[in-house]
Amino acid sequence: MLSPTPFSPSLLLTLGFAALLVLQLLTRLWLLSRQVRHVARHRAQVPAAFAQHVPLAAHQKAADYTLAKARVGLIDLALSTALLLAWTLLGGLDALHQQLLQWLGQGLHQQLALLAAFTLISGLAGLPLSLYQTFVVEQRFGFNKLTPRLWLADLVKSTLVGAVIGLPLAALILWLMASSGALWWLWAWIVWAGFNLLLMWLYPSVIAPLFNRFEPLKDEAIQQRVTALMQRCGFSAKGLFVMDGSRRSAHANAYFTGFGSAKRVVFYDTLLKQLAPNEVEAVLAHELGHFKHRHITKRLVGLFAMSLAALALLGWLSQQPWFYTGLGVRPSLDMLLSGASALAGNEAVALLLFMLVVPVLSFFLAPLMSYFSRRDEFQADAYAAAQAEGGALASALLTLYEDNASTLTPDPTYVAFYYSHPPAIERLARLPAPAPALAPNAS
Template identity: 40%
Template sequence: MNIYLIIILGSMLAGFVLTTTVSQLNLHALDPALPEQFKDVFEADEYARSQAYTRAGARLDLVEEVLGIIIVPAFILLGGFNVVDMLARSFGLDSIGTGLIFFGLLFLINDLAALPLSLYRTFVLEERFGFNRTNARTFALDKLKAWVLTVAIGGPLAGMVLWFFEATGPLAWLWAWIGVTTIMIGLQYIAPVVILPLFNKFTPLPDGELRNAIEALATKTGFTLSGLFMMDGSKRSAKSNAFFTGFGKKKRIALFDTLIEQMSTEQIVGVVAHEVGHNKRGHILRMTAMGIAKTGLVLFLMSLFLDNGELFAAFGMEQVSIHAGLIFFMLLYTPVALVLGIAAQMLSRRHEFEADAFAAEATGDPEPLISALKTLSVANLSNLTPHPAYVFVHYSHPPVLARIKALHGLKGN
C-alpha cells in the first residue's frame, strides 16, 4: 500500500481518536457542583444550563468529526481529487487558471458540505440556548461576502504562489514566502478599515465615562489608540467579546455592544487593559513572527513534495501538477500541523496569563478583570471545569478558574 496514503489516512484517524477522546474526557469532567468562586454570580439553574450547552456542543462536534472521518477518506479513496482535477482541466485554461479553478471547486465542495451543520449550529443549537440573533438574510449575506473575499484575496494569493513555484526555480518557496508574508502584513492594516466593516458596523465609542476611562488607561500605559469602537456583535449573537486589531499607529480596540450592555465601566476597563497587555508585552508581534516562520517552513517542505509521483499516486491522480501538490502536501502535513498547533496553544495560554497580570498592574487592582471574567463566563455559558487534556489540545485561553486563581495570587502580593 502507498506509504503516503497510509500516513495521511493514519494521521486523520489519529486526529479523530485524539479529538473524540479528549471530548469525552471533557464531558466526564463536568462537575454539577458550582465552583465556589462563581456562587456570587451564577444561579444553580443557569450553571446547569451552561453544562447542557457544553454537552450539546460536544454532540454536534462529534457528528462533525464522524462525518469528516468518513467523507474525506472516501473522497480520497474514490478518486475525488482526480475527478475535480479533470473537471478543472476541461476549461482549457493555462496551468495557473486551472489551478485556481481546482482550488475553487474544492473550496466550494468543502463549504457546501459544511453548510448543513453550520445552519444547525446557528439556527438550532445557538437558538435553543438563547444566543442566536442571526436571521436567514444575514447568514446568507455573510456566506456570500465570505465567498467574494475568498475570490478577491485568496485567488490572487493562490495564483501568486502557483506562479512562483512554476517560474522561479529551486528558490520558489522563498519568493512565495516573501510574497505571502507581504500580503499577510498588508491585510493586518487593511482588515480593520475594509474587511471587518463588511460584516459589522463599527461606531466610534461616544464621549462619556467609559471612553474617558479607557483613554485614561491608554495614556497611563503609553498605548496610542487610532480608534475606539463599539461593534454591533448583537447582530449575530448574544455572546460578548472585545478584540484588538491593527499595527503601528493603526491600533484599534473594538468592544461588542453586548459587552457594553453587560459590564460596568470598571469591568470593561479591565478587559481593555488585558487587550492592551497583549500589545505592550509583545504578544502580537511574537505570534505574527511565529506565523511568518511557520509559513516559511510549510512552503519549504512543500517544495520538496510538489513533483512526488508516489504522493500523487496515493490520491489516484492521472497527472502531476503544482496545484494538486499544494493540497496533497497540506494533508500529508496534518500531524505536524497538529503538534505545532498544540505548541501555539500553549504559548497563547501563557500570553493570556501575562496579559492578565498586565491588566491587574495597569488598573492597580485585579478585581475588575476577575469580575469581568465571571460576567463573561456567565453570559457565554462557559464550561467552568474543562478537562486538562481538552484544554491542552483545544484551548487558546487558560480555563477561567485558572485565570481567576492567578489573579487572586497577584492580589495577595
C-alpha cells in the first residue's frame, strides 16, 4: 500500500473518512439505545389513545419484537462497520484486486471478476445474520413461513437473476468508463436510468413471478369496491392480483408495481384475510394518493437527479490517485506511469470504493429524506380519507400495526431520523377514529 505523505490529499481523505465512520457509528448506537430504552419503558401499558383497540398482549408482543430486532440491528451495525473498515482502510479490497490481477491479468474480465467476487463475499458475510433474523427472530414471533428449502430456492434464483441482469449491465458500465472519455459518467447515467425504467416495466410480468404466484383477484365484494374506487380516482391498471405472500411471511401489504401500461395492483393474501372489504378499499386509496400527488414520479426524478450528481462526482474522483490510496487501494501504477488517467484499469475499484463511501456520507441526510417521506404518507392518508372511509383506513392501520407487531411507542428522535412512515399515534390522529376513544388522547 502507498504511504501517504503528511497533510496530503490521501491522508486527509483517510482521516476524514475514519472520522465520519466513527461519527456515524456513534450516532447509530445513540439512536438505537434511545429506541430500546423508550420502547422498554412503555412496554407495560398500552398508550391511552389505543387502550380500547389494542390488547396489552399485542402491545407487549410488538415491544418485544422491536427489541429483538434492535438486538439484531446492533450486531448488524458492528458487523457492517467492521466489514467496511476491512474492505477499505484495512486493505481488503486492495488485496482482492491485486490477487485477481495476478490470476487474470488486466482487462474487462478481471474487472467483472472483482465486482462479482466483492458481491459474493459481502453476501456470504451477511448470510448468518440474515438466517438468524429469518429463522430465529421472525420464527419466534410467528411471522416466518419460509422453509429451509424455499429459502435456498429463493437464494439460488435471486443469485441467478442478479447475475443475468447485473453482469451485462456492469460490463457495459465498465466499458463506458474505459472508452467514452471524460464524460463517461453521463453516458453511464443514461444507461443506468434507462435500465431502471426497463426493469420497472418488466418486473411485474417477468421477474416477480419467478418468486411468487400471482392470481387475479376473485373476491367480488373487494373487486367491486376497488374497481369503483379506481374509476372515481381516474386510475387504470392492467389487473388486480393476489400474491401468495403467506408462503414466506405473515406480514401483510398491498402495492402498485410496474410502469406505464404495465401497472398492476397487488394484494398480499395475508392482507385480504386480515381486513374487511371497506378497509382494503381504504388501504388501496392510500396507495392511489401517492399517484395522485405524484409522489412516485417525484421520487423517481429525485433518484435520477441524485444518481447523476453522484456519477459526476465519481467521474472527478476516479481521476484522482488520492481517492484510491486514501481509501486503502493501490491504483494500477503501471497505467499511471505510462501517462494514462488514474481511472485506466481501475474502473471496478472506483465503482466499489464509491459504493462503500457514499452510504457513510448519505447517512446524515436520512432525517431529511425521512421527513419528506412521512409528509408524503400524510398526504396519501388525507387523499384516502376523502376518497374512501377515513375510519376504515384508521381501523385497517390499527389491524396492520397489531398483526405486524409494529410498536406503538417508538422514540421520537429515532422516528425523526429513520421512520419513512409516521408513527401510529401521529398518523391516526389525523384520521376519523374507528371509536371515540382514539381522538382525545392522540396528540
